[in-house]
Amino acid sequence: MRNKKVAMLxxxxxxxxxxxxxxxxxxxxxxxxxxxxxxxxxPVYQEAVADYKKKTGxxxxxxxxxxxxxxxxxxxxxxxxxxxxxxxxxxxxxxxYIEAGFVSEPPKAITKFINSSFDPMTLELNTFxxxxxxxxxxxxxxxxxxxxxxxxxxxxxxxxxxxxxxxEYAKKLTVYDDKGKVxxxxxxxxxxxxxxxxxxxxxxxxxxxxxxxxxKTSNGKWRAxxxxxxxxxxxxxxxxxxxxxxTDSFDTKQDTEAFALGHxxxxxREVWPIPYFKTTAPNISFGTTTIPGKVAGKxxxxxxxxxxxxxxxxxxxxxxxxxxxxxxxxxxMRMMLEDIGWPVxxxxxxxxxxxxxxxxxxxxxxxxxxxxxxxxxxxxxxDEIWTKLGERLEAAFRDSSLVDNPTGIKKVLDDAAKETNKxxxxxxxx
Amino acid sequence: xxxxxxxxxxxxxxxxESNKLRYALLVMIPIFLLYLVLRIIPILGTFYLSLFxxxxxxxxRPFIGLKNFINIAGDKSFWLAFSNTMIFTVFVVVISVLxxxxxxxxxxxxxxxxxxxxxxxxxxxxxxxVPVSIIWKWMYxxxxxxxxxxxxxxxxxxxxxxxxxxxxxxxxxxxxxxKVLGYYMVLFLVGLRNIPEQYYEAAVVDGANSWxxxxxxxxxxxxxxxxxxxxxxxIQALNVFTQVYVMTTGSQGAPLASVRxxxxxxxxxxxxxxxxxxxxxxVIVLFAIVLTISLIQFKLLRTED
Numbered sequence: 001m002r003n004k005k006v007a008m009l010x011x012x013x014x015x016x017x018x019x020x021x022x023x024x025x026x027x028x029x030x031x032x033x034x035x036x037x038x039x040x041x042x043p044v045y046q047e048a049v050a051d052y053k054k055k056t057g058x059x060x061x062x063x064x065x066x067x068x069x070x071x072x073x074x075x076x077x078x079x080x081x082x083x084x085x086x087x088x089x090x091x092x093x094x095x096x097y098i099e100a101g102f103v104s105e106p107p108k109a110i111t112k113f114i115n116s117s118f119d120p121m122t123l124e125l126n127t128f129x130x131x132x133x134x135x136x137x138x139x140x141x142x143x144x145x146x147x148x149x150x151x152x153x154x155x156x157x158x159x160x161x162x163x164x165x166x167x168e169y170a171k172k173l174t175v176y177d178d179k180g181k182v183x184x185x186x187x188x189x190x191x192x193x194x195x196x197x198x199x200x201x202x203x204x205x206x207x208x209x210x211x212x213x214x215x216k217t218s219n220g221k222w223r224a225x226x227x228x229x230x231x232x233x234x235x236x237x238x239x240x241x242x243x244x245x246x247t248d249s250f251d252t253k254q255d256t257e258a259f260a261l262g263h264x265x266x267x268x269r270e271v272w273p274i275p276y277f278k279t280t281a282p283n284i285s286f287g288t289t290t291i292p293g294k295v296a297g298k299x300x301x302x303x304x305x306x307x308x309x310x311x312x313x314x315x316x317x318x319x320x321x322x323x324x325x326x327x328x329x330x331x332x333m334r335m336m337l338e339d340i341g342w343p344v345x346x347x348x349x350x351x352x353x354x355x356x357x358x359x360x361x362x363x364x365x366x367x368x369x370x371x372x373x374x375x376x377x378x379x380x381x382x383d384e385i386w387t388k389l390g391e392r393l394e395a396a397f398r399d400s401s402l403v404d405n406p407t408g409i410k411k412v413l414d415d416a417a418k419e420t421n422k423x424x425x426x427x428x429x430x
Numbered sequence: 431x432x433x434x435x436x437x438x439x440x441x442x443x444x445x446x447e448s449n450k451l452r453y454a455l456l457v458m459i460p461i462f463l464l465y466l467v468l469r470i471i472p473i474l475g476t477f478y479l480s481l482f483x484x485x486x487x488x489x490x491r492p493f494i495g496l497k498n499f500i501n502i503a504g505d506k507s508f509w510l511a512f513s514n515t516m517i518f519t520v521f522v523v524v525i526s527v528l529x530x531x532x533x534x535x536x537x538x539x540x541x542x543x544x545x546x547x548x549x550x551x552x553x554x555x556x557x558x559x560v561p562v563s564i565i566w567k568w569m570y571x572x573x574x575x576x577x578x579x580x581x582x583x584x585x586x587x588x589x590x591x592x593x594x595x596x597x598x599x600x601x602x603x604x605x606x607x608x609k610v611l612g613y614y615m616v617l618f619l620v621g622l623r624n625i626p627e628q629y630y631e632a633a634v635v636d637g638a639n640s641w642x643x644x645x646x647x648x649x650x651x652x653x654x655x656x657x658x659x660x661x662x663x664x665i666q667a668l669n670v671f672t673q674v675y676v677m678t679t680g681s682q683g684a685p686l687a688s689v690r691x692x693x694x695x696x697x698x699x700x701x702x703x704x705x706x707x708x709x710x711x712x713v714i715v716l717f718a719i720v721l722t723i724s725l726i727q728f729k730l731l732r733t734e735d
Contacts, residue, residue, distance in 0.1 A: 006456060072701045075486050096487045096704075193679065250593050251572050380487075384703045391507075395687055398595065 032319050033084035034062040037070035038306070040272060041088075041342065044335045048327045060323055071383075078102045081313040085320040088137055088308045091125045092376035092383065097309075099380060103133050104312045110135065110321055113328075121373055122345040125305050128378055134307030135324050138336065139345030140270045141303045141373065142204050143363040144292065148285040150184075150265040159266075159289040162296040163208070163237060166266075170247035173265035186247035188254050188264035189238060191397045195390030196383055200302055201268060202226075202393055206234045207300030207374035208293035213389070214377050214420070222377060222429050224417035226389075227410070233294060235396060235409050243400040250398070260284065271364045272341040288363035290371060300372030305345065337361065381427045385420050392416040476710045484707035486700075491707070498711035508712060510687060511695035512719075518603055518691065519667035526607045526614055527656070527663055533611070534618035535648075548619070552612035559609070563676035566605045567592065570677070592677055595688035602673055602689055609673075610666065614659050621655030622648070657731035661724050668720050669693055692716050 034045065045062040052060055063084070065073060071093060077083040078097055097103050106114070114132050115123065122136050146159045154173050160166040170186030177183050190201035203213050211230025214222045225231075242248045256273050258264040260281035268291065277284055293299025308327070310320045333344045338354045343364050355362040367373075376382050396402060396412045424430035480498055484491045502508050533551060537544045554562065569575050570591035578588035591601040625648065633643045649656075671693035678689050696716065700709030 068702070075701070075704050079487060100487050100489050102487075251588075251590050253573055381703075387698075387702065388507075391687055 031059040031061050032086065032316050032323050034060060034086040034088075034323075035070060035073065035084040036062065036064050036088045037067040038088075038342075039064035039066075040340050041336070044332050044340060045327070047335065048323075048332045052323060052326050055326070056322075058319060058323075078311055078313070083311040083313055085314040085316045086308055086310055086324060088306050090304055090306050090376070091378060092304070092386075094134065094307070094309060095128060095378045095382075096380035097311075098128050098133055102311055102313070104310050104314070104317060105131060105133055106135065106310070107321060110325060113325070117348050118345050119347055121303060121375075122305055125303075125375055125378070126307055134309040135328060136305045136307045136345055137328075138306040138342045139303065140305070140343065141364045142201075142268055142270055142301045143288045143290065144266060144268050145259055145273065146287050146289065147259065147262065147265045148287055150262070154265075159287060160292045162292050162299075163294050166292050167237075167240065167245060167247070170241060170266065171245050174245075174247045176246075182246060182249040182252060184262070185249055185252055185258070185264040187241060187266040188252075188258045189241060189248050189397075190255065190268070191238075191242070191248070191250060192394045193254075195387035195394075198390035198393050199386040202234060202238070202390075203374055204268060204291055204300070204302050205237060206230055207302065207372050208291055208298070209233050210294070210298065210372075212374055214385070214424075216377070222379060222424050224420035224424075227413035227417040230294075231413050232406065232409050235393075235402070235413060236406075238393075238397055239399075239402045239409070242397060244403045259286070270341075271343055271361060274358065274360045275339065275341040286360070288360045290363055290366050290368060293370075297368075298370045299368075300374055303373035303375055379424075379427070379429055381423050381429070385423050388419055388423070389416050392419070476713050479707050479710035480714050482707045484705075484710070486704035486706050494707070498708050499715070501708065502711055502715055507690070508692075508695055508715075511690045511692045514599060514688075514690055515668060515670065515692045518599065518606070518670055519664060521603045522606050522610070522667045522670075523660065523663045525603075526610050527659055529607070530611055530614035530659070531618050531652075531656075533615045534622055535644075537615070537619060538622045540623075548612075548616065551615050554609050554611070555613045555616075559672040560676055562609060563605070563673045566673075567677045570601055598678065598688045602670075602677065605673060605677075606667070606670065610663065614663060617655060617659050618652070621652045625651045653731055657727065660727050660731065664723055664727065665720055668716070668723070671697065 036042075036045070042062065042064050049060040049062060052058060064070075071089070074083065074087060074089065074093075074097075079100070079102065083102070094103065105111070111132055114126075114135055118126075118136055119139075122139050123132070126132055126134060126136055144159060150173055151157070151159075151169075154169075156169055156172065160169045166187070173184070173186035174182060175184035190198050192198065199213065206212065206226060209230035211228055211234065212225045215225035216222055226234075242250075252258060253261055253263045255267055256269055256276065259267050259273070260277060262284070271288075274288070277286065291299055291301045308324045310317050310324070314320055328346075330349050333346055333349050334351065334354065336342045336344050337351055338358070341361070343361065344351075351365075355365070376386075392412065392415070396409075399408070399412075402408045402412070421430055481493060481495055482491050483494045483497075533547075537547055569577050572578060572588055572590045572593055575591070577591065582588055589597060592598050629647045629651070630643060633647055638646065670691050674689050674691050674694055675697075692712070693716070696709050696712045699705045699712060
C-alpha cells in the first residue's frame, strides 16, 4: 500500500514537471526574446518594445547582461539551441557562430535594406564569406576626450594634433603633490583591466602610427603585425608617458571615472561617456576630437560595430526580423545617438541636428584625410589574441626598465607575437 | 546484535524491519540519482572532455588523447596561476588554521563575553563572498579606501593594495584569512570542548605547565579536528576564485597576472576562449593536486584509534 503511494507521488511529480516544461516552451514561442550586452541601450529598447506591442500586439522581452556574461551565455545557448530570438553582438564575436552554422541569413528584403543603408566600412565589417548576416545597430569609433577647463589652466587652447603635442600637453597638464607623486594625470591610458580592452586602446595608437595588430597574408591567413616599427613606437609612447615623463599613473583613478572627477585631463573612449558626463559631471567642460597620430595628418582609431542577429534555432524568426526592422526606424536610431551616445552608422538618417546640439558626438563621425579605421579581424580566436596580448601589454606598461630601452621593447613585442602566431596556428589561420 | 546490519534485523520473517529498510532505500534513491546527475556524471564527463579538442562552439571535436595535458606542461600562464595558487594556499591555510586554534584556545571557556567574540569572528563566515569582496575592494581603494585613509592620517604612505602587483596577492590573502577564520575557530572550539576535563585536571595535579598540557593532551586529542580543518582549508584555498575575480578584474583593478589563480585560469580557458577540452584537462590537473595534498595531510595528521 505504501509502495503504491510512493509510486503515485513520483508519477504526479513527473506529470507536473512535464506540464511546466510544455507550458514554458509554449510561452516562449509567443514572445520574442532579445539579448544585449550593453545595459545602456535598455531605455531605447524599452521604448521600442512598448511601441511594437501597441502596433502588433506582440510581446518582446529584452534582457541586458554584463558584456562578458552575455558572451558566455551566447556561447552556451547557441550550440544548445536555447538562444534568444535576437542577439546583438560585434563583428569579432559573430564569426565563430557563423562558421559553426548557428546564425541565419536575413530575408532578401532586409539584405537589400542593409546594403542601401550603411557606409562601406560598416558593410565590409559585417560581411562574412560574401554574405551579410546581421543588421548593424551601432558603429563605434574611439575618440579623445580633453578637459577644456584644465587645458585653459595650463595655457593650452586646443587638443593635441600629434604624438609630440600629446606628450608635451600631458606634461603640462600633470599635477604632482609635494612628494612628487602624481595627483592629476595629463592623460589616462588604458593600462589594465579586461585584457582585450587594453589591446584595443593600444591598437588605437598603433593605427595612428600606421600599424595594426594582425595582417592578412595573400593566401588569406593571418600574422601578428604589431611587432614592427609602428608597434615599437606605440609601446615606447606608453612607456614614456607612464614612466619617463610620469604623466600617467597606476595609483590614481582611471579612465572615464577619473575624467569625470577631474583627475585626468585626457582619455580615450567610445562616445557613451558624453551623456554619462551630463548626469555624473554636468559642470565639466570638455571637448572631443579624433585621435592624434604619430605625425599630424596621419592618424587613426579603432572602429567596431554591433549588429542584431537571428539564430537558426529561433522559432520566431519571422517576428524577430520584423522587430529588428521596427527597431531600425528613425525614431529609435536617433534615440540611440542622442539619449544613449551610441552612434548609428546609417547613411539614410539625418543626425545633423543632434550633432549641432551636441557637437561632442561629431568627433566619432569625423573621417579626416589620412584617418585610418582599424578594425577587429573576422576570425574566431580574435578575442583570445586580444586578451592574451593585453595581459602581456599590462605587464610591459608596468616595466620602467623599458624606458629608453628599444631592445627591451622589441623583445616584449616579439615574444607576444610568437604567442599570437601560435594561437593563429592552433586555429588553422597562420 | 547478531543477524543485524545497520541496527535492523534482516532475519527473514521480520516484516516490519525489512519494510523500514526498503522504505529508507526508496526515499534515498532520488538523492542518489540527483548526486549521480549533478556530481558523478559531470566529473566523469570532465575526464572524457579532457581527451578532446572540444571547443564550445565549433562542431568538430577531434579526439586528441593526452595532448591537452602535454600543452599544459608548456603553458606559462597555467604555471604562473599554479605558483600564485600555491603561495595563496600556504599562507591562508597556515595562518588561518594557526590563528583559529589560538583564538579557540583563548575562547575555550564558555563565558558571556566569549560568546560575543565567537559571534564577531563568525560573522564574516555567514556573509556571502561577493558582497564581502566588493566591500574589501572599496576598503583597499588607493584613493578613497578607509585603510589608506587610516594609514595617511598616521603619516604613512598610501598603499596600492590591489594595484601594486607586489602586494595584490597579499591583499587577497589577508581578506581571505579574515573571511574563513571564524569558521575554523568554531570547529576547533567544538574539538576543544569535547576533550574531557579530567585529563586537564590530572595534568594540573601532575604539575604540567600550559605548553606541556597543550603538547601532550590538547594537540593529540585535537588531531582529528586539525586534520579536518587543514583538509577543508586547503581544498577551499586551492579553489580560490570569487574574491580574485570580483576584486581584481575591471579597469580599476590589479594586473591580473599578479593574482592569476588556477580556477580563474580554468574559467578563462573554458568560458572566455571556449576551449572546454583544455579547461577540462586543467581541472583534472587541479583535482590531482588537491587529491595529492589531501592525501599527504591525511598521512601526516592521521590518528590511530
